[in-house]
Amino acid sequence: MIKKYLGSRWSPFVATFSxxxxxxxxxxxxxxxxxxxxxxxxxxxxxxxxxxxxCERTGIVNIGIEGTLLVSSFIGFFVAxxxxxxxxxxxxxxxxxxxxxLLLALLSVTWKMDQIIAGTIINILATGLTxxxxxxxxxxxxxxxxxxxxxxSAIPFFGPVLFMHGPLTFLGFFxxxxxxxxxxxxxxxxxxxxxxxxxxSADTAGVSVVRMRYLNVTIAGAFGGLTGAYLTLELVxxxxxxxxxxxxFTALALMIFGRWNPLGALAAAxxxxxxxAITNQLMITEVVTIPQQFTNMLPYxxxxxxxxxxxxxxRAPAAxxxxxxxxxx
Amino acid sequence: xxxxxxxxxxxxxxxxxxxxNEDISLTVxxxxxxxxxxxxxxxxxTLVKAVFGLVRPDSGExxxxxxxxxxxxxxxxxxxGVGMVHQHFQLVPVMSVTDNIILGDEPTRGLFINKRAxxxxxxxxxxxxxxxxxPDAIVENLPVGMQQRIEILKALxxxxxxxxxxEPTAVLTPQEIDELLNVIRNLAxxxxxxxxxxHKLREVIAVADRIVVLRNGKAVGITxxxxxxxxxxxxxMVGRDVVLQVEKGEAKAKEVVxxxxxxxxxxxxxxxxxxxxxxxxxxxxxxxxxGVEGNGQRExxxxxxxxxxxxxxxxxxxxxxxxxxHPRRVHAMGISHIPEDREKHGLVASYSIEDNLVLNxxxxxxxxxxxxxxxxxxESNANTLxxxxxxxTPSIKTTAGALSGGNKQKxxxxxxxxxxxxxxxxxxxxxxVDVGSIEFIHNQLVAxxxxxxxxxxxxxxxxxxxxxxxxxAVMFGGKIVAFLDGKDADRAKxxxxxxxxxx
Numbered sequence: 096m097i098k099k100y101l102g103s104r105w106s107p108f109v110a111t112f113s114x115x116x117x118x119x120x121x122x123x124x125x126x127x128x129x130x131x132x133x134x135x136x137x138x139x140x141x142x143x144x145x146x147x148x149x150c151e152r153t154g155i156v157n158i159g160i161e162g163t164l165l166v167s168s169f170i171g172f173f174v175a176x177x178x179x180x181x182x183x184x185x186x187x188x189x190x191x192x193x194x195x196x197l198l199l200a201l202l203s204v205t206w207k208m209d210q211i212i213a214g215t216i217i218n219i220l221a222t223g224l225t226x227x228x229x230x231x232x233x234x235x236x237x238x239x240x241x242x243x244x245x246x247x248s249a250i251p252f253f254g255p256v257l258f259m260h261g262p263l264t265f266l267g268f269f270x271x272x273x274x275x276x277x278x279x280x281x282x283x284x285x286x287x288x289x290x291x292x293x294x295x296s297a298d299t300a301g302v303s304v305v306r307m308r309y310l311n312v313t314i315a316g317a318f319g320g321l322t323g324a325y326l327t328l329e330l331v332x333x334x335x336x337x338x339x340x341x342x343x344f345t346a347l348a349l350m351i352f353g354r355w356n357p358l359g360a361l362a363a364a365x366x367x368x369x370x371x372a373i374t375n376q377l378m379i380t381e382v383v384t385i386p387q388q389f390t391n392m393l394p395y396x397x398x399x400x401x402x403x404x405x406x407x408x409x410r411a412p413a414a415x416x417x418x419x420x421x422x423x424x
Numbered sequence: 425x426x427x428x429x430x431x432x433x434x435x436x437x438x439x440x441x442x443x444x445n446e447d448i449s450l451t452v453x454x455x456x457x458x459x460x461x462x463x464x465x466x467x468x469x470t471l472v473k474a475v476f477g478l479v480r481p482d483s484g485e486x487x488x489x490x491x492x493x494x495x496x497x498x499x500x501x502x503x504x505g506v507g508m509v510h511q512h513f514q515l516v517p518v519m520s521v522t523d524n525i526i527l528g529d530e531p532t533r534g535l536f537i538n539k540r541a542x543x544x545x546x547x548x549x550x551x552x553x554x555x556x557x558x559p560d561a562i563v564e565n566l567p568v569g570m571q572q573r574i575e576i577l578k579a580l581x582x583x584x585x586x587x588x589x590x591e592p593t594a595v596l597t598p599q600e601i602d603e604l605l606n607v608i609r610n611l612a613x614x615x616x617x618x619x620x621x622x623h624k625l626r627e628v629i630a631v632a633d634r635i636v637v638l639r640n641g642k643a644v645g646i647t648x649x650x651x652x653x654x655x656x657x658x659x660x661m662v663g664r665d666v667v668l669q670v671e672k673g674e675a676k677a678k679e680v681v682x683x684x685x686x687x688x689x690x691x692x693x694x695x696x697x698x699x700x701x702x703x704x705x706x707x708x709x710x711x712x713x714x715g716v717e718g719n720g721q722r723e724x725x726x727x728x729x730x731x732x733x734x735x736x737x738x739x740x741x742x743x744x745x746x747x748x749x750h751p752r753r754v755h756a757m758g759i760s761h762i763p764e765d766r767e768k769h770g771l772v773a774s775y776s777i778e779d780n781l782v783l784n785x786x787x788x789x790x791x792x793x794x795x796x797x798x799x800x801x802x803e804s805n806a807n808t809l810x811x812x813x814x815x816x817t818p819s820i821k822t823t824a825g826a827l828s829g830g831n832k833q834k835x836x837x838x839x840x841x842x843x844x845x846x847x848x849x850x851x852x853x854x855x856x857v858d859v860g861s862i863e864f865i866h867n868q869l870v871a872x873x874x875x876x877x878x879x880x881x882x883x884x885x886x887x888x889x890x891x892x893x894x895x896x897a898v899m900f901g902g903k904i905v906a907f908l909d910g911k912d913a914d915r916a917k918x919x920x921x922x923x924x925x926x927x
Contacts, residue, residue, distance in 0.1 A: 282530040282537055289516045289527050296514040299478070300528030300578070301499050413517070 114369060119252065125380070129372045130256045134264070135330060137368025142267045142322040143346030144353065144360040145274055149315035150199075151355060152278065153308050154291040154414040156210040159199055159217030161343025163316055166221040167192040167323030169229070172334035176233040181328055184235075185263075188324035189317050195221070196316015200309045207418035218343075226336050239263055239329040261329040263321070270318070275357040287311055291412035294419040304419045341394070348398045352405045355412065363401070370397060427490040428453050429617040430475065430506075430586050435484035437470055444470040445481065446641045452586060452617040457608060459628040460621045462638035463661055463858040468621045469511065471638070472588045475619070476508045477501045488586065507579030511590040511621075513571050517564035521557055522546045525578050549577050555607065567718060569600040576607070586617045593627055597716045598886055598919035605631045623661070623859065625654040626887075637661055662859050670863075672870040675894035677706040679742075681878040682728075682759075682847045687737035689720070689727040697723035699902040701737065705847070705878040710869065712881045712893030712910070716922050720902035721882045722764060725851045728880075729761040730754035731769070741846060755784050758846035762836055762853050764882075770836040773825030777817055778806035780824045781839050813838035814864060830861030837865055841872050848872050848879045854888060866892060886918060900924045 118126040143160050150157035170191040175184025195217055202213035242265070244258040278284040286307055289297040294304045326342075327334050346360075349367060353359030374390050377383050428451040437445040444467045452458045460468045473479040475486055477498035486493045488504040515524050522542050531541040546559040555573045563571060572592060579587055589608070593601045608631055612618055622628050628635055629649045637645040637660040645660045659665055682705040691697035697720040705711045715721055726732035728739050730751040739746045747753045755761070763769035771780050782791050782802060790801040806820040815834045817827060824835055833853070841848065850869060854862040869892060873879050883889050889896060893910040898921040906921050 280536045282532060285519075285523060285527060285530060285537060289519065289523075292518055293514070293516045295510075295512070296516050296524070297527065298498070299476075299508065299510060299514040301502050302528045410518075 114373070118373075123252070125376060127252050127255050129376045130252075130369065131259070132375065133365065133368035133370075133372035134256065134260070135368070136371045137365040138264055138267050139322055139326050139330065140342055140346050140349055140367060141271060141361045141364035142325065143319065143342055144350040144364060145271055145357060146315045146319040146322070147347050147350040148278075148353075148355055148357055148360060149274070149287075149311050149318065150196075151350070151412055151415055152291045153287050153311040154294060154412055154417065154419070155199065155203055155308055155312050156214065156416045157199060157312070157315065158211060158214030158344075158347065159195065159221075160214075160319055160346055161339055161341065162214075162218035162221030163192050163195040163319035164323045164326065164339035164343050165218075165225055165337075166195060167320035168327040168338055169225040169323075169334060171320075171324040172235065172327040173228075173233060175328055176235050179236045181235070181237070181239060184328055185321075185324045188328075189320040192320020192323060193313050193317035195319065196313040197309075199316065200312040203418065204305055204308045204312070210416050222337075225338075229334075229336055233334075235328065235332055238332040261325075263325040263329045267321070267325060270321075271357050271361050278357060288412070291414055294414050298419070308419075345394055345398050348402050351409055351411075352401045354405075354409050367394070367397060367401075426453075429456075429489060430619065431485075431487040431490075432471075432475070433485040433487075435471060435474055435481050435486070437467075437474060437479060437481045443641045445474070448484075448638070448641075448643045450636050450643065450646070452619055454585070454617055455612050455615045457612050457618045457620060457631055457633045459632035459635045460619065460638060461623065461625070461628050461635055461657060461661060463623060463860070466638040466661070467641040468638055469590055470641075472508065472590055472619060472621060475501065476506055476588060502582060505583060505585035506588065507582055507584035507586070508588040509572070509575045509579050509590065509592055511592075511594065513568075513575055515563045515571055515574060517562075519563060520559070521561050521563060521566075521574055522559040524563055524574055525549070525559075525581060527578075529582070545581075546577070549581055553577070553580055553607070554610075567716070569596055569716075572596070572604070580611075584616060586619065587611060588619045588621075590621045591623075592620070593622060593624060597922050598915065599923050601627065624887075625657050628657070629654065639663055658859065670866045670870060670891045672892075673874070675709045675873065677709040677894065678876070679707055680704045681707045681742055682880060683740045683743075684728070685738050685740065687724070687727060687739065688735040689723040689732055690735055691720075691723050696735075697902050698727065701902075701904065703897065703904065705880050707846070707876050707878050708873060709894040710873050710879040710881055710892050710910075712883065712889035712896045713899050713904075714883070714886055714889040714896055714918055714922060715899035717884045719899050721884075721899055722851070723902075724899075725761075725764065725849055725880075725882055728754075728849055729759060729763075752784070758844075760840040760843065760845040760848045760877075762840050762848070762850040764851035764855070766832055766836050771824045771832060774823055776821045777810070777815065777824055777827070777835055778802050778820045780835050781806050781809055781842075783839060785843065809838040809842055812842075813868070828858075830857040833857050833865065834861060837868055841868055845872075845877055848877050849882075850879065851882045852884060853881070854883075854885070862888075886915065886922075890915065890918075898922055 115126065115130055118129065143164060146160050146163065147157055167188040171184045171188030174187035175181050178184065199213055199217060202208045202216065203210045239261040241259055241261055248254040248258040278287065286297060286302045290302065290304050290307045298304050349363040350360050352363040371393060374393055378390055430452040433449050435445050435448045448471060460471065462468045470479055474481045477496050477500065480496035488501065488506060491504055493500050493504065525546050526542045531538045531545060543559045550557050555577055557570065557573055557577065563574065592604060596604060605627065608618055608620065620632065632649055635647050635649065635652065636643055637657065639661060684701050684703040687698055687701040688696065689698035701724065713721060723732060727734050730747065730749055734748045741757050741759060744757065746757050767773065782805065785791060791798055803820065810817065810820055813834050815838065816831050824832060853869065854865055857865065869879055869881065881889065881892055890913060895910055896908045896913050897904045898906045898918055900922060901924065
């Protein structure tokens with residue numbers, strides 16, 4: 096029963112696990128640090144992929160995730176640095192994300208605009224606005240501090256990997272699990288998926304397609320805001336132009352690779368994180384010397400590879416990208 | 425006077441350029457079966473969608489049990505006990521039967537769906553109404569008859585007083601239709617009012633207590649089965665006398681033109697759909713293939729016409745093997761194809777009628793000289809065919825997408841039958857076409873036969889197969905299970921064969 100909802104694609108798990116085991120046997124300390132780093136790399140991608148999943152499961156293609164990350168991290172950073180309070184910054188970022196979601200819903204649900212164009216508008220708007228309002232010289236009072244869970248964090252390997260993170264990391268993982276449970280085991284999830292697969296059936300069952308889409312795209316936007324806040328307020332601690340660095344697009348690839356399943360996308364993101372962390376480690380220890388330009392290419396090359404592998408084998412929500420016309424039902 | 429279950433007063437709905445419903449009033453009482461009869465485009469679907477709140481009428485009143493329902497208020501209609509089974513099933517294909525039935529009103533435990541209770545509820549429901557379903561099956565794997573059961577259960581789950589069925593029999597076998605009619609009768613006996621849409625005269629006469637006939641958006645007659653017969657109803661529907669039986673002479677079958685040898689074809693899911701098929705069609709005969717949809721007919725037709733790979737076996741025209749997966753060369757060898765899905769394979773909706781009429785010969789003389797298209801030849805061809813095939817259009821420059829279903833189909837038929845052809849493969853040639861056009865298309869197919877073409881007719885409408893065919897082949901599970909003579913074929917026997925029973 097459970098297996099059905101986990102999705103049948105175990106390859107990311109298996110690949111990740113075997114790579115970790117191999118290195119842990121060679122060098123325990125370095126491997127622990129690499130895996131811990133990989134969570135840092137992977138989690139924001141996983142969270143951004145959730146934004147895509149929530150939207151696409153209700154039939155809205157969201158290629159504006161990049162824009163949402165950019166603009167919400169920007170707002171989060173500046174509000175936090177001006178107010179001197181990280182929580183206020185976090186709140187502002189989440190609100191900004193929700194607003195960007197609401198904008199996407201307005202464009203694509205109410206105005207029935209082409210969803211790819213709607214997403215592009217959000218991306219361009221985010222790039223333009225953040226570049227225009229950006230001023231150098233702002234700093235954060237601090238970043239969200241790391242929480243070491245007493246007892247658990249002392250376990251070798253698993254302690255540093257799983258139980259020594261900032262609060263938003265824990266929150267992110269928790270919310271991904273919540274999303275998975277909600278999507279497959281609650282009325283909200285059933286309705287969301289039916290709206291994305293066959294809106295007519297939802298509509299005739301008395302589920303409002305428009306309301307469902309607005310709700311989910313807005314929640315997804317808020318989640319994107321949280322992701323942006325995580326990036327700037329917990330992970331990096333600063334903000335610069337083009338801060339989101341293509342993570343929103345990579346997330347879309349991971350969403351597809353994870354078959355629109357939150358756990359699948361999480362696994363794919365962690366696999367991705369591991370690959371990046373290993374490359375970093377190899378660079379630092381100078382085991383291999385590759386020009387930095389090539390290692391910087393890695394996320395994009397991996398994205399292309401992932402899409403090439405999964406293309407044609409996965410099945411997207413059937414009603415994705417189509418505005419719902421009630422009278423043609 | 426007791427309040428009727430459903431009371432419609434002066435419903436009018438206008439679309440740009442079309443009046444879908446004009447001033448329609450009707451009532452349905454408790455336990456009564458009312459049939460809405462009319463051609464495609466007569467406004468039947470629009471009317472019932474208005475009742476269910478899916479269409480917002482421009483004027484008029486809808487009362488259910490005396491309660492006024494606001495226009496476009498689906499939730500209100502459901503709350504007052506209206507259930508609807510849609511013509512196009514409103515099911516989520518990738519979800520289970522249970523999930524589909526509970527959608528919108530899920531039994532819960534805390535925040536979660538109570539899957540066990542949901543499953544039990546589906547089983548209880550299916551028991552109560554005698555409609556067997558497997559609650560765990562995934563909808564897309566089920567045959568259409570079963571999908572319809574799920575639709576009906578979905579509607580019945582909400583304690584309906586009024587059940588609306590929009591063209592429920594279009595996709596069913598004769599046996600499934602009989603079963604469905606029994607279900608409808610039983611529902612009526614238990615006090616449910618049924619509003620039933622159909623354009624099939626036989627069913628309407630069999631099941632209805634009252635018949636309301638719509639034509640061009642107006643209610644043109646209210647009658648009962650006792651006071652009417654098929655001819656008089658057809659007359660009301662079309663507004664003129666219609667010849668229901670196709671008039672055709674004796675077939676003069678000559679040599680074999682189309683022969684199929686040991687053909688194997690897969691469906692979209694790569695499962696075997698056609699298994700070791702042998703078939704001969706003679707010049708000057710119509711061979712009808714009867715069968716429930718999804719038994720390999722589509723795959724057979726597509727394999728013949730070069731649109732789907734042949735896994736094994738061959739298709740020969742006058743003894744010459746036709747190429748696999750090459751529709752253009754297959755067509756050049758003399759196979760004309762009236763495809764099942766005219767929107768997808770028959771027409772380019774955004775092209776003009778004139779262009780659609782030459783889609784498979786646009787580059788040949790006289791329509792083109794070298795690189796240059798010949799506008800004069802195109803126009804004169806289009807003008808001739810529009811007249812000859814009675815295509816009703818404001819102009820030959822009108823886009824095909826703007827035409828009604830019947831006229832679109834006539835464009836396809838005109839293109840395929842106006843050319844010199846040895847074989848005509850006609851798949852569901854009258855699907856979604858009005859009665860008047862059906863009559864016309866049938867006559868054209870008979871004319872093609874009389875001109876010496878071998879006609880392979882594939883249709884899910886048993887009546888169509890029976891009235892046109894000189895020979896009938898019944899297809900089940902990817903095979904031909906029986907050949908029958910067209911003249912003395914027995915409906916009931918074919919029905920059993922279609923359902924996979926031996927006799």
